[in-house]
Amino acid sequence: MxxxxxxxxxxxxxxxxxxxxxxxxxxxxxxxxxxxxxxxxxxAPAIVEAVQARAKHACFGYSTDDPSGDEALIGFWKRRHGLAIAPEELLMLPCVVTGLKAGVRAFTKPGDGVAIFTPVYGPFHASIRLNGRRIMPVSLLRDETTGRYDMNLAGMEDALKGGAKLILLCSPHNPVSRLWTKDELTALCRLAERYDVPLICDEIHADFVFKPGVFTSVLSIPGAADRTVMLCSASKTFNIAGLLQAAAVCKNEKMRAALQAEMTAAGTMCGNIFAMAAAKAAYTACxxxxxxxxxxxxxxxxxxxxxxxxxxxxxxxxxxxxxxxxxxxxxxxxxxxxxxxxxxxxxxxxxxxxxxxxxxxxxxxxxxxxxxxxxxxxxxxxxxxxxxxx
Ligand SMILES: Cc1ncc(COP(=O)(O)O)c(C=O)c1O
The missing domain is CATH 3.90.1150.10 (Aspartate Aminotransferase, domain 1)
Known part of the structure; x- marks a missing residue:
């Protein structure tokens, strides 16, 4: 079909x-x-049907948490990427970019440096700049013949030596379409560990991976999960970005609480009922x-x-x-x-x-x-x- x-x-x-x-x-x-x-x-038709079914009930008041929606996301990540997520590690977000911004606010102070590999999706820059933090750009290494990019680990180490307090990573990377390998991710995580900085990893493009490539979530890198927030969403994968719904996965309780505190301070409260219905259908039936x-x-x-x-x-x-x-x-x-x-x-x-x-x-x-x-x-x-x- x-x-x-x-x-x-x-x-x-x-x-x-x-x-x-x-x-x-x-x-x-x-x-x-x-x-x-x-x-x-x-x-997918299952998404349209789920939204239509919800729309038939003529009351669109505030929503409450939906454990079955969380289970749907957890099941999807286990099935598609072999990643184990526990329900308490999940935090709902209006969108992935909100997670980037809230993370910058939660894990750094005004004036702090935040390291990013560039070129990278514009809101990475904006999340740092608009919150009064300093962008510490680390240029990806470009092979001028093939146009392929590599992670600039030496450059990242320099940024960390220079005082960067947080790393934002895009994985897979928009716009240079790199599927970071397990070795590259491991090396980056080792750096984060050595310099004791948290890592926020935007994995919104995780499902668009072409053979023979295999996606590796940063959360599966040994030792990384304790300092990492992973951001994901059904929005890109299932083409439902206009519904606005995403999630953060964080295994570190203190980091999760700090992120939640930022979300609460910004006034995000309950999920969009249509997005919740759509995401659950997406993660289970598509x-x-x-x-x-x-x-x-x-x-x-x-x-x-x-x-x-x-x-x-x-x-x-x-x-x-x-x-x-x-x-x-x-x-x-x-x-x-x-x-x-x-x-x-x-x-x-x-x-x-x-x-x-x-x-x-x-x-x-x-x-x-x-x-x-x-x-x-x-x-x-x-x-x-x-x-x-x-
Ligand atoms: C890497 C990356 N992160 C986040 C987003 C936007 O996600 P959201 O709409 O959930 O904020 C995009 C959209 O293009 C993207 O490419």
Whole structure:
């Protein structure tokens, strides 16, 4: 049922208050949005049914905790990733970014340095900056021939020596699509241990991993769990980001209490009832949809490489080991991200500019290939025309 034809069909999202499709500052009507990281596929029927069933009860008052929802998440992580989570280790969040921000506030003081590997998803930077902490950027190591990135452990050690009080990690990594290996994660955790700093690991992209890769949760690294908060969500995996619901997993009781205190201070209280219904269905009844999706995306990442070679011969695409995001080095075209974005708007395609991920992203663009292949192909054709026209 969730075969190539299902995902090829996609879903018309125009005029649905979709940030990706309906935000006119980025893209004009008729454009092809390959930017915001959600997908243009219908979500699994079990999710739609769960939301509809809840909507039939005509009262939408405050919700209480749902242990069966927690069990659903726990079962999913055990089944899909072999990770054991106990119910008391879970903390509900409105979204993953809230977890990043609350974690920064809980584990550091104003003025403290927080280390991140860059380029990285914009809200990593904002979580530190907007809370009056100092960003300590550690550039990932880039192989200029292949475009593949490596963890810069020596750079991270320098940041820790320089006083960083917390590490934020994106795993798998957005935007450079790296699936961190067990060895890399172990080495990073050893550093966190040696310098006695906590680690917040955003694992929202854990389910978008392509063979032969295998996802390793940081919580499974021996000795790491006691200083780590892992952030996860059904939102990205099952394409339900607009419902807003995520979770933090923290085995350290003191850290968990500190995180909870921040959440309480910010006024987050109960979960969104539709999101709770959707997440429970997602975690229990949608494996087949997810397997179909990952298979489809695997084909699309190969297509993405081919389209880059065909339409953007001067660009270098970073190998995609995970996520549905492709990181393109377009520096050979000699344009800034702002210039490319302007041309893209006029040319009917929207991408995410590399500078959203940090200053070393200048001249890079990120393409979201979580859409039907026909749309991706047309978007890349337009991009190629725009870039190659001069
Ligand atoms: C690494 C990463 N973390 C978090 C998010 C956003 O998650 P949420 O909507 O739950 O805040 C995204 C979305 O693109 C992401 O790529």
């Amino acid at each position: 969730f075969d190539e034809a299902f995902f090829d069909r996609g879903i018309d999202r125009r005029n649905t208050l979709s940030l990706k499709w309906d935000e006119r500052t980025v893209m004009n009507e008729g454009g092809i949005p390959l930017w915001v990281a959600d997908m243009d596929f219908a979500c 494996d087949e949809w997810l397997d179909g999706l990952v298979g489809y995306l695997d084909g699309s990442r190969a297509l993405m490489k081919q389209l880059t070679e065909q339409y953007l011969p001067r660009a270098v695409m970073t190998p995609v080991e995970a996520t549905f995001l492709a990181w393109l080095d377009m520096r050979a075209y000699g344009k800034t991200c702002a210039q490319i974005a302007e041309k893209c708007k006029a040319g009917g395609v929207a991408l995410t500019g590399g500078t959203f991920f940090g200053e070393e992203g200048e001249g890079f663009m990120r393409v979201n290939f979580g859409c039907p292949r026909a749309l991706l192909t047309e978007g890349m054709r337009r991009l190629g025309r725009i870039m190659e026209e001069e």
